[in-house]
Amino acid sequence: MTRINSVAELEELRTGILSKKDPNRIRISICAGLSCLGLGNGLIIGTFEEEIKKQSLEGKVDVITTGCHGFCEQGPIVVIYPEEICYLKVTPEDVPEIVSQTIVEKKVVDRLVYADPNTGEKAVHMMEIPFYKNQMRNLIGNSPKINPKSIDEYIAMGGYSALAKALYEMTPEQVLGEVKTANLRGRGGGGFPAGSKWETTRNAPNPKKYVIVNAHEGEPGAFMDRALFQGNPHSVLEGLIIGAYAIGAHTGFIYTRHDTHRLRENLDIALEKAREYGLLGENIMGSGFDFDVEVHFDVGIFVSGESSALMRSIEGNAPEPRPKYIRTSVNGIWDRPSNLNNVETWANVPHIIGNGSEWYNNIGTEKSKGTKLVSLSGKVVNSAVVEVPMGTTLREIIYEFGGGIPNGKKLKAIHFGGPMGGTIPESLIDNPLDFDALSKLGASMGAGDMLMMDEDTCIVDMARFFIDFLSGESCGKCTPCREGIRQMLNILTNITQGKGKEGDIELLEELSEVTGEAALCSLGRSVQKPLVSMLRYFRDEFEAHVNEKRCPAHSCKELIASEGV
Amino acid sequence: MENDAIERILNKYEGQDRQLIRVMMEIQEENRWLPRDVMKKISEKLDVPFSRVLRIATFYKTFSMTPKGRYELNICTGTGCHVRGAQQVLETVQDMLGIKPGETDADQKFTLEVVNCQGCCTCGPMIKVDDSTHSRISPAEVADALKKYD
Numbered sequence: 001m002t003r004i005n006s007v008a009e010l011e012e013l014r015t016g017i018l019s020k021k022d023p024n025r026i027r028i029s030i031c032a033g034l035s036c037l038g039l040g041n042g043l044i045i046g047t048f049e050e051e052i053k054k055q056s057l058e059g060k061v062d063v064i065t066t067g068c069h070g071f072c073e074q075g076p077i078v079v080i081y082p083e084e085i086c087y088l089k090v091t092p093e094d095v096p097e098i099v100s101q102t103i104v105e106k107k108v109v110d111r112l113v114y115a116d117p118n119t120g121e122k123a124v125h126m127m128e129i130p131f132y133k134n135q136m137r138n139l140i141g142n143s144p145k146i147n148p149k150s151i152d153e154y155i156a157m158g159g160y161s162a163l164a165k166a167l168y169e170m171t172p173e174q175v176l177g178e179v180k181t182a183n184l185r186g187r188g189g190g191g192f193p194a195g196s197k198w199e200t201t202r203n204a205p206n207p208k209k210y211v212i213v214n215a216h217e218g219e220p221g222a223f224m225d226r227a228l229f230q231g232n233p234h235s236v237l238e239g240l241i242i243g244a245y246a247i248g249a250h251t252g253f254i255y256t257r258h259d260t261h262r263l264r265e266n267l268d269i270a271l272e273k274a275r276e277y278g279l280l281g282e283n284i285m286g287s288g289f290d291f292d293v294e295v296h297f298d299v300g301i302f303v304s305g306e307s308s309a310l311m312r313s314i315e316g317n318a319p320e321p322r323p324k325y326i327r328t329s330v331n332g333i334w335d336r337p338s339n340l341n342n343v344e345t346w347a348n349v350p351h352i353i354g355n356g357s358e359w360y361n362n363i364g365t366e367k368s369k370g371t372k373l374v375s376l377s378g379k380v381v382n383s384a385v386v387e388v389p390m391g392t393t394l395r396e397i398i399y400e401f402g403g404g405i406p407n408g409k410k411l412k413a414i415h416f417g418g419p420m421g422g423t424i425p426e427s428l429i430d431n432p433l434d435f436d437a438l439s440k441l442g443a444s445m446g447a448g449d450m451l452m453m454d455e456d457t458c459i460v461d462m463a464r465f466f467i468d469f470l471s472g473e474s475c476g477k478c479t480p481c482r483e484g485i486r487q488m489l490n491i492l493t494n495i496t497q498g499k500g501k502e503g504d505i506e507l508l509e510e511l512s513e514v515t516g517e518a519a520l521c522s523l524g525r526s527v528q529k530p531l532v533s534m535l536r537y538f539r540d541e542f543e544a545h546v547n548e549k550r551c552p553a554h555s556c557k558e559l560i561a562s563e564g565v
Numbered sequence: 566m567e568n569d570a571i572e573r574i575l576n577k578y579e580g581q582d583r584q585l586i587r588v589m590m591e592i593q594e595e596n597r598w599l600p601r602d603v604m605k606k607i608s609e610k611l612d613v614p615f616s617r618v619l620r621i622a623t624f625y626k627t628f629s630m631t632p633k634g635r636y637e638l639n640i641c642t643g644t645g646c647h648v649r650g651a652q653q654v655l656e657t658v659q660d661m662l663g664i665k666p667g668e669t670d671a672d673q674k675f676t677l678e679v680v681n682c683q684g685c686c687t688c689g690p691m692i693k694v695d696d697s698t699h700s701r702i703s704p705a706e707v708a709d710a711l712k713k714y715d
Binding site for chain 2: 033073217220258301376469
């Protein structure tokens with residue numbers, strides 16, 4: 001048992017781990033992200049283990065299952081270190097050849113490496129692939145390299161140094177000041193300055209305070225937090241402990257999904273190891289600071305990602321939100337001050353403390369600093385997790401990283417932020433990824449999930465889809481949300497079925513306004529956002545459905561039938 | 566045997582009322598549904614009112630108060646899957662099995678559920694049968710994919 005009692009002991013441990021590390025040791029890193037698993041990586045992991053035995057390489061080669069590598073469309077992905085040879089779309093049948101050729105003979109299996117879709121030019125090493133090369137992977141860059149189950153590997157890469165710095169060289173006020181100067185804004189959707197939120201909780205009179213990691217990630221199309229958390233759980237944990245120190249909290253909560261088994265497993269191990277090393281529990285790193293964490297689970301409802309609802313859930317109750325005037329940073333879990341940030345926000349903290357706010361301020365735009373994780377889905381060539389500096393244009397994200405729109409179709413619109421986000425048309429994609437620029441366009445960034453729609457996607461149907469989704473997720477506590485959603489859904493369903501009538505669009509607008517103003521929580525107040533943005537940019541499509549009984553995208557079944565197409 | 570597992574879970578969290586959701590989740594994962602007498606036991610062991618157990622069981626979607634089929638068939642209807650045609654896949658499955666989401670077929674083979682985004686959007690549209698994933702599936706491929714389950 002290794003308990004770290006001082007900064008010197010942490011450094012000693014790190015030196016020890018690094019000195020034992022053989023830089024030439026072969027390591028097979030298999031992506032166990034959600035997409036790669038869905039594409040069959042589970043089978044590949046087993047096949048590699050068997051093949052290593054068969055070819056008598058046991059003990060000579062490491063096989064690790066990591067978090068998401070990001071290039072999901074090209075999965076299953078396998079990377080061979082130390083050369084960083086990246087194999088894409090690997091099948092179990094390829095495994096014996098990879099082992100005999102690449103591991104034993106040091107030869108590259110040519111057909112499995114990346115080939116540029118336009119030029120055919122190949123890239124053998126991961127960082128030569130344009131998709132990876134052009135990102136700024138500050139938060140997820142280590143995911144393919146480290147075994148998320150090993151705390152030693154995190155420490156070897158400099159992990160927990162920022163915590164040591166905070167505990168031994170900085171006062172809680174200085175840590176808070178650094179986060180404030182860094183202008184770190186919440187990555188969960190609101191973009192609220194994290195430092196101000198921390199300060200409110202810190203200054204709240206009740207001495208018993210809590211910090212929370214929101215890893216609920218319920219927005220459809222958002223999968224970056226799971227990628228980060230599963231692949232590098234200690235980076236989030238380190239951020240959380242630093243935050244707790246700044247705020248003066250001694251208990252933390254992690255609220256995550258019950259249905260991501262590998263994340264759960266990695267997280268359990270991470271917490272256990274952190275306790276063993278004295279990085280959680282009493283007298284952390286010998287500094288006198290006490291802090292520990294409990295894990296709680298969402299059991300399948302969207303509204304429990306809303307901050308006050310999430311806190312009710314942690315208390316063991318049904319996740320009904322409370323009105324917004326009760327601030328959770330002052331009256332949260334059991335009415336005690338509770339600071340909640342999402343996974344990505346916490347993961348930024350060790351970087352800010354480690355490198356300083358000045359370093360952080362050099363990345364991004366004037367008011368949106370740092371990098372942002374983005375998940376791409378829908379009608380896009382590469383569904384993927386990408387990390388880019390704030391300020392990158394949407395066009396670059398879609399075409400450079402997303403590879404454009406498949407099947408020669410044209411991009412029609414992008415939707416941000418799931419059922420509480422907004423849609424913007426193709427004509428606006430030269431705008432930057434920036435909290436305020438996107439808000440101005442009527443599409444808040446949300447968690448950074450971008451859904452691409454092509455000319456075959458009907459906007460009215462998408463509006464109906466989001467409202468339909470929310471109709472099953474509203475907790476039902478307040479009338480504007482419960483009834484407003486129901487009425488909007490009825491009208492939108494009628495419109496997509498060719499039963500729209502004059503005045504429907506105006507009625508939708510009125511309902512949107514009332515729900516947006518009068519609902520209790522931020523879920524209720526945001527339900528109309530996708531619809532409002534769609535009416536703003538695609539009103540003609542709604543009008544075509546209502547007035548001409550025509551679906552311009554030829555997608556609504558009942559309308560196509562009457563068109564006789 | 567299943568009862569032993571339930572007992573184990575209950576004993577582990579005895580008296581810890583704030584762990585109610587976790588206890589119910591672990592039992593649901595073990596037993597695949599929450600029989601009424603088990604919920605009664607949860608209420609006693611954790612010392613929470615039975616009404617609260619029922620409220621949690623009916624509020625959260627993961628909990629089932631009826632037995633499930635031998636296979637749980639989940640169809641993702643998240644946004645990414647939706648724009649790629651998940652609705653058509655769902656309709657095909659519904660027609661084939663003669664059941665709607667939330668229902669179990671007559672011979673207790675499949676329970677059909679629609680699920681929110683599973684975070685593997687590149688796989689869409691997708692059907693998950695217990696832990697096996699059928700990725701990028703088209704309505705025409707559904708019948709073949711489901712054949713292997715009996």
